[in-house]
Amino acid sequence: MSDTSVIKETISTRAQTEPARVGDYFALLKPRVMSLVVFTGLVGMAVAPGTLHPVLAFTALLCIAVGAGASGAINMWYDADIDAIMERTKARPIPAGRITANEALAFGTALSIASVVLMGLAINYVAAVLLAVTIAFYVFVYTMWLKRRTPQNIVIGGAAGAFPPMIGWAAVSGDVSVESMVLFAIIFMWTPPHFWALSLWRDIDYAKAGVPMLPVVAGREATRKQVVLYSVLLFPVTIMPYFLGFAGIFYGFGATILSTLFVLGAIKVYAKKDEGSAKQLFAYSILYLFLLFAILLGESLVKAVV
């Protein structure tokens, strides 16, 4: 019996000594990831052509948030064994014994179904199908298939995190367009350098848990090269909204500056080869995505007012 299967057995049979708090269930929804998902979903809704009643817009965002959170809960159910090994995740509700793995699975499944059904009935079926695909992709493709098998796990799996602006766009317009695919592409291309920057100083943790992150399999040097490569590839993708005409000059200018700083940060990671610059790039990558989408949101609000 492998280490992880022993841990899984221990977790599933661990008796709960006290009732779980609501906060523990909330933690299962990965609130930090959820906040970025909600924000990018909101921007997708804001830049889409058309309007949506505020009540329905709130409902669509709630469905995106709950759907994303639910897939996080199912991820925690499946990954409970490796979460118990890694420093970063061992305090999560399941490995800490505050919630049983089966409770998390039931919670995640119920919320997944509820969010997709509500999205379909209250908003439209295109957005509901996209939400269902997002949840299925994160659970089956990323969590169950790729994460423990290939160092390309977050490259392909990153698609799950890239869907929310597309869902937001579909909630308003009822379709999937080139513009929404560009928003998808921005997050899709951003995900690898973001996670690889993190894994450059968390690689020992990942190795201990047997997760084949790029630095574990190919080494830190190869990972740094990939971080530079993906940050360069990300550059043209981020300025596409300007050239496609659904973002203005302010966005075009802002995206150019932000992306230049991203590439420079990646080069610094490659050149200095220290933990500090990797941590800096990781922190900047979060700010970068937030600012890019904040500018898009700001421009669309100004457009709506003027």
Next chain:
Amino acid sequence: MSDDDRKKKLRTRNWIVGGILLALVVLFYFITVVKMSGP
């Protein structure tokens, strides 16, 4: 954990779940109103 603490914790949890369910009822009411008022 004492029995009293356990009961208190469960009661707090039940109140919060009740609040969430009530909020959903209100949300569904408004969704219905918006959907019935037409496009």
